Amino acid sequence: MTSKELCEAINVNLYIPIHEDVSVQLLNVINTLCPILETNDVHNCIQAFFRKEVCSLYKGKFQTQYKNIYGENLILPNIVFKVLETCQVLALLQSDDVEDDQKTKISLIIRNNAVWRKEDWNGVLCPMWIEKMYTYYPKYGIKDIAGNYNFDSLLQAIVPHNTWNDTDLDINAQKTYNQLRSLCKSVVREQVEDFANTTDFKCLLSPFTQVYLLVSKMVAEWHWKYIDLSPVKMIIAAMGDNVNGCKMLSGIVSDLKKELSGTSIVVPKEKSSVLLLRIHEDMNMELDVRKFSVLEFGVYVYYELLLENYND
């Protein structure tokens, strides 16, 4: 991120432009805020820019930081703060001061909050930056999974320890690792398909409840940490043509609540979620009238649950 890019992103939204010198100052404040901001601040910024709002808490922190550095009060039109909060999130993802696991969480919060704009992307500022932000989950999330979970963890997760330890397998050979990894993927895929044939799954009337249960299992039980699961492929493999049905979110929530009420399935209640929080709480939101296909709903919920899992 350069001050020139920031200047352009701001000025494209203004009739009377700011000078590049001002954008140098603004970017400096953004960079100095990177190590200070907490996850909650970042979440607020992300939610605000997807909801086309100004995050008042961030605005306050930005103004305070500006005054600390430059000794002056900063007054800018709200549209500029909307650009700044978006820029701040991208700067965090690009900053060397932020740990990789934090970047993974941020990239997941971005994906989860994008649901606010489902089918209504008009008026979202700095779309080029948002596009760039999406690339950080594969960059950090997947890397984090591959880096943190080694042979032993993978094999221990899939095969009981005492079983593989007594074999002649050369577990240090890359070829063997790749073969085992491929084998694990097949196992997980089979587990998913088998689950879709169980009575527990089949007895559910709504495909939205089915897909919720499916992605919950994927995240909670099926070793996503070791394998880069594609939720799209898994959901299609398990549910076939049932993934195409569409419903408004209010109807989906109503189906889920009805069917889950008699079961032991618990819906997590975390602020960083959007759909999970909606299922959990009895509140109306603007998203209620938006339609989701079973597959779309499943993918959104999968990544929300993934974030909850990271937070745990």
Added chain:
Amino acid sequence: MVEQVDNIINKLSGIETTSLTEQHDSNNSDQKFYCDAKNQEQLNDFVDSVRPKLVALVGFPGYGKSTFIGSLYQLLTTNLSYGGYNLVDSDTYVGFERRVFLRRVNNDNTSDTKRNVLGENDILHLKLRSEGDGSYHDILVSDKAGETYSKYISSDRDTETDNVLINADIVVFFVDAEMDSGRLATHNLLVENYESLLTRLKIQQKLLDGLSYIVVYSKIDKVNTDELKKKLSERKKQTCGVFKNIIGRDPESVCDVNSTDLNDNHLEALFCKLIQPKGSYQEQHDLDWVKSEIEKEK
């Protein structure tokens, strides 16, 4: 009554120049009446998420700019729907009301104040809702006093301070049809004035390459004989040629309107052209990551 109008105009005249950081605070300080028209220094305050479409009405004194915008406002407020849009709100109701009022007293010949006063705030705001898809559109219209453009011809300093034309999404040039038809024997003056104005604006880089513009022939009802209509038709080619030569491209359209006739279909057609929404981000960016992921895996 006339005195009262003049008082209001006097109170409202005067443009204050402010810096970016000051302007947000000064929103109301140079506005003597709540919801009056705003000045060009306050344009940034209208930006929420999407920069509203900015329409600049350009023309010399008495060419019908304020009559046009006053009529449009009256049509939007007195009809539930106009051109497929509903008026939802405006931050400049008073600015509009004053223009409607001036148009009325002007028609009644009860006022010597025939137009906006030089230096008066010019930015008007409309929030419209499309009946088709329910989407909301903010439109800003700049309606400066005609004398402003007369001054632009003679003064570089005045032209330099214009922030509207360079930011306008579409510019509407008003031509007095009665004048251009030769009825008032001032056709040559009209062409000369526009030639000088456009040349100066071009030199000052206030007219961007690829500028969208419309030429509107107002007071078309005054061109009421076959002879005048024939003359106007011939002179239109010459007048529009001036626009094309200096701006470097053809106008989006050339329209005839009679803004005093609220039933004029051309008025509605012109309104629809002006409020046509700008392109959206959806066409240029792939922001729905779930959709992309599904398409990729499928």
